[in-house]
Amino acid sequence: MFLNCEEQKVVPGISKSTLKTYYMKYKKLGDTGLLVSELCLGTMTFGGKGIWTHIGAIEQDIVNQMVKGAFDAGINFIDTANVYSEGLSETMTGKAVKDLGLNREDLVIATKVLGRMNPGPNGAGLSRKHILAQADASLKRLGMDYIDLYQIHGVDPLTTYEETLDALNSLVQSGKVRYIGCSNHPAWKIMKANSISESKNFARFQSLQAYYTIAGRDLEREIVPMLHDQKMGLMVWSPLAGGFLTGKYRREGNEDSSSRRINFDFPPINKERAFDVIDVIEPIAQSKDVSIAQIALAWLLHQPVVTSIIIGAKKLDQLEDNLKAIEVRLTPDELSKLNEVTALPAEYPGWMLERQGSNRKEG
Secondary structure (H helix, E strand, O other): OEEEEOOOOOOOOOOHHHHOOEEEEEEEOOOOOOEEEOEEEEOOOEOOOHHHHHOOOEOHHHHHHHHHHHHHOOOOEEEOOOOHHHHHHHHHHHHHHHHHOOOHHHOEEEEEEOOOOOOOOOOOOOOHHHHHHHHHHHHHHHOOOOEEEEEEOOOOOOOOHHHHHHHHHHHHHHOOEEEEEEEOOOHHHHHHHHHHHHHHOOOOEEEEEEEOEOOEOHHHOOHHHHHHHHOOEEEEEOOOOOOHHHOOOOOOOOOOOOOHHHHOOOOOOOHHHHHHHHHHHHHHHHHHOOOHHHHHHHHHHOOOOOOEEEEOOOOHHHHHHHHHHHHOOOOHHHHHHHHHHHOOOOOOOHHHHHHHHOOOOOO
8 A cells, every 4th residue: 555645844854855755655564454654663762861872862852853754754653662761752752743733543653561660579571560550651651542552572481471461452452552562572482472362362463573684684584484474564673783784884994983883782783794785785775876774774675574664763864864765676686686695594494494395385
């Protein structure tokens, strides 16, 4: 599905070129009828409180401009989390929606639960107590009546999935949450959770939010096949490998001292392998007169498993650059070159499954 987003009022700090006619693609979230934009606005840079100052510390006026610029470009999907800047990110996201007078029904708001929100023994995790308390706290900070997509932010080794899913299901039944998803999970745990949901008639996970980038394709071993099989959506976090694929980083060094990875070297990547990726991306980017970041994002947009890519920015020009990625088209030859340099090394049991199933493929 495509939407022709006509030019609207210019947001201060964002050039008119950002708000030209875009053809944003909308995809179903998992096995639902909910349509979300192929780019999702990430809010981890909003506020900058506690450890999150290393990620970003943008203030409310810039937040408002980013939300307006993203919305005008066709983005209807915003992702946040209770732990981002200790709740401040949710507050600023909700304030931006209110300040801009955006229609709540035009937006798909996602947030998460798991991380520590108070120092007590029950101040973190995926227990029924913590989930229900944090859902209410998130709604209060957002200033909203419901959350479109409520995601568990990772795995809690102390809480059973029966308890977690029961709590999430009660939120769906109450109307406070529309859909549920998970993040940072291995394939087998998602399958376990989905089987529990099926057996108990609970709401099931419709999406996974996970790290996936052309510089780190580990997801393709087990998780991507599982997502296809379970008809689950994929929200990609850190598509530029923590800023490594922005073009700022070179083998010879000399990166900007304000660059994120100088103070927060995350997520972990094989940097030599990533530099090899950049070596292939750069001439493709130059031939199209686009940025290295746009090619990295475009590669993900060409992957059928990807539902939406979460883009975050500290500056308005970074947001503008990322938005342009939806217009980049990669040729089969370019995709082949990018896939070849980033292909995962063969690993058991994958190579054995390929060998044994080679004469049993359809077609």
